Amino acid sequence: MLPKFYKYLGFVSEGMVAFQADSLAGFMTPLGQALIKPAFHFAKEFKGGLAPVMDAKGLWGYTDKTGKVVIPFQFNGAEPFEGQLARVTQKQSASQSLWGLVDRKGTIQAPITYKSLFAANDQGIRVASTLEYNEILLNAQGSP
Secondary structure, three states, X not given: OOOOOOOEEEEEEOOEEEEEEOOEEEEEOOOOOEEEEEEEXXXXXXXXXXXXXXXXXXXXXXXXXXXXEEEEEEEOEEOOOEOOEEEEEEEEEOOEEEEEEEEOOOOEEEEEEEOEEOOOOOOOOEEEEOOOOOEEEXXXXXXX
């Protein structure tokens, strides 16, 4: 039985809600039925059948709706998928993280070299900032 109160409740997305009870996170229906038992240290919402999840070391990967990690824990940060790509980060130093794009198979489609990388518009176009603070557009495949 799931508790009535949670440390964290995410957005309802694709019929599932990320929740954190005690120290672990999982997924449930909006009515509170457990779908993926708590096994992660944090979880974000599902988009296109995958959700970003964090392990005990603070690394992020992606799980499918069965709870199977399909993109291994390897990123310092991860966002939900937008179309076929998701934004991910890697720490370069204590004060700097860089952004890139990963596809649903875990392949890097835009190198993790951008100072910032904004969410995609409805055509999948994104604005990215280089280390030199120049801004460029990336297409729906992650290419300039």
